[in-house]
Amino acid sequence: MASAVRQRVPFRFSEGEEDLHILDEQEQEEVIEDFRKQNDDSNAVYFMGLQVVLVLSAILQLVYLFNSKKISPLAVLFPDSTSEPLPLANGLAILQILIHINLSLNILPPNHSYRRLLPSTTFPGALTVPLPLSHPVAIALPAIAPLLALALSRGRADVLWWAEAGVMTVVVALVKKWVADGEKDIMKLERLRYMARGA
Template identity: 55%
Template sequence: MTPAVRQRVPFRFSEDDDLDGHVLDEQEQEEVLDRLRKQNQNSNAVYYTGLQFVVSLSLLIHAVFTFSSTKISPLAPLFPDSPSKPVPFTNALLLLQYMVHGNLILYCLPRKHHMRQMIPNASLPRSFSLPLPLSHPAAIVLPLIAPAYATFLGRGIVDVLWWSAAGILSLVVGLATKWMRDAEKDVEELDKLRYTARGA
């Protein structure tokens, strides 16, 4: 039985149907990869800015809620049929929400950002320092405490949704950052497919 020979698929790139058979030389490959990296960096910068804006807006709303005398959910006007009332230990829950938002702000910084590199080593000795930003499972558990507590108390949908805001944001930020990391890995995988063109 004759063993099957696996044919290597060369690195090909085309922006025109007429060039489908064009095999790129080393310089052209590098130019394509540089262009893809730059496009990826530009799109990631836009996504990070958008995430930072959303998290900052949520943080501002929580700050307004903190200084509110009634401590009624800001979502109450959207659900007039669902009454809202203050939850016991509101200040403790707010402190937890601020911690989650602070962690999200770090997540919304590029991985090589100087603030993200500096904070974990800034305050405590290395043996006691926390790995900031927090990742699983802490990043999953912390945002669930407040909505679980509101649900346990039998609060209405308006209160449960309000205390779920940080958890929903955590999910959005987590999915967005994973998507950006996957895009970076795709470019890295494409870089591994580079080859030496014959006659170049």
């Protein structure tokens, strides 16, 4: 009885160009700096876009403030919805404008000259308010006008108009979270550095 012996061929990794290149310390630093620069560039675009949207939104609020009819600008989009001015509409419009200014200051870098102009405001009685305002005040203030519009059973156009500052607050918070996540990712990448002797 003759048995055929089969030769065993062990598995071998291909030695082609897909082998991993081990980066030395300088190459690692260059890769991290490239990622950091890309992250900073995209953050600058996000913040510039946010500033433009905030300015346009604040201009709409100013137009509403100086309009004698006090009809929601969104009434054109919702013709079936009635638009009536809220009590204290001018005060609420000024509050909305101040919220926009606060959001605009919030997305500026901490060392920006505008932020250094307003480090904090001190009121009588030693009450200090840091500017720009952050949570929870920055979340509560934009909710005042839309809640009042809902409580007074105003139409969709009015409720949506007064909710605009709250929407902008959420958008700014989301963009700031994305930026913070990008910074964390860069820091994680920096912690993954390795020593490559002779690479």
